[in-house]
Amino acid sequence: MYKRYLLLFCICALVATPMTGYAAQARSSFGKGVLKVGATGGDVYELQGRLKFLGYYTGPVDGKFRDRTYRAVRLFQYAFGIDVDGTVGPLTKRRLWEATRVWVPGLENRIYKKGDEGGYVWELQRRLRFIGFYTGKVDGKFQDRTERAVRLFQYEFGLKVDGRVGPETKLKLWKATRYWRPGAKVGPGKVRRAPMTRIKPMSKVPQSNAGLSKQDIRMMAQAVHAEARGESFIGKVAVAAVILNRMESEKFPDTPSAIIFQPMAFTAVADGQIWLEPDKESEKAVHAALNGWDPSGGALYYFNPATATSDWIWSRPQIKRIGQHIFTR
Template sequence: MNYILKVSFSAFLSFSLLFSPFMSTQSHAFTEQIMDVGAKGQNVIDLQKRLKYIGFYAGEIDGIYGTVTKEAVRNFQTKFGLEQVDGIAGEKTKEMLLKASKDLYLTPAGPELNTEFSSQDIQYMAQAVYGEARGESYEGKVAVAAVILNRVEHPDFPNTVKGVIFETRAFTAVADGQIWLEPDAEAYKAVYDAINGLDPTKEAIYYFNPDTATSEWIWSRPQIKKIDSHIFAY
């Protein structure tokens, strides 16, 4: 995709660690979505993480509600005495799962998750990654997510995920409408990896495609590395 442009000459501040040693003591709740085979996204990722944490799910945390996830839910429903054992994550199943896995979000020892970001933040980031880096390698997708997070932490940019992504002229995917495409599981996974500290860009706050960039200014930014079709820079 095209370059990311923000006219700013302030010095770069180091990207602070997102995973605080003291996590929120508030339980992270699901939305009202009823999950069954075919569902995907943030809620499914949370569901899989919780099931995995308490020993019911051994599959990949991929955000896709497939047959393995359904069977894990069915086993959970049976074990916890729920009246309806159908493998569908409805209200009662989610409520019981929240209780059974309450410690997941209270200790740093739980599976990879950062409660600083809402499900809407995750959704917007996945959409941005899919729109900007579709067709790039997995590293390239994580890199785009990392840039978004680095900008949230940088004083020259908005301090929210939504503010960064929808800032005027910030992302080509927003300008051309690709931000509203449905992201795939790999886009969600890339977002979670970035949230949990993976940053192949080494704290970049800009990236651009050298084959399509028309701004002389973006070329003046100190370059870090090239990943696929994008050059990442400070």
């Protein structure tokens, strides 16, 4: 009888081990404490690394929980249906770990290319399939069909077409598939395209605030309306994206209002048009940019070539032209 009980115990232990290991792995990813602004150390390094892997965080992985990390956490929480409070408690940790299971330190900067195999390639193929670029078998093998899908994605989204998946391509792909979840499928004739490929005003834009106040969002809408009145919807989103890009740059202040009212930064401030009432399309453009659409290609500046006389702005590396504006680095 004793041997029978011992055998039963061993079988139960073997069956339970995988689930126990999985839970232990999830728990060991972060410490037990809640992470919030002001926190430092290893847990914050991991938080930033995982958020950067998904494309939410674009700053340095330095282990310091400051404003940029706070905004990235809030964006993640918004996208994953978690209470948006900017603090990293048990639920946020678990959802983040589940979304980045293949992440290891340094992986956020790895470049994937033909010949690679493994966890991230599975996700790459699934995300590309979700928006209709990949039609092959999801097998975790980066071969010819996967490379062609990557190159097609890069071409359509204005990236360097090299078939390699580096940080810029990963970020763009994540933003284009932010509503993808493991197990999501796209049926025949139901290819999904990302909001970034749309060229007409969206009838309904998710109301993300990306951790910004209503006042800041209102000010952004005023700036977009004043600076891009008469431009296409894409042109308006691009202007909003420039403001957000400056927030992520160490060269500029870290709030929209401070950026907009920097001396000599925006013509609309100098001539008083900043105080015009923004229209609905300008408000939609701001929310589209807050949701991750950046038609400017990461620009920090823009100018109208018909009126610009500054040698300095003409010397900036140009990215693209949208309507009457040239967007530059």
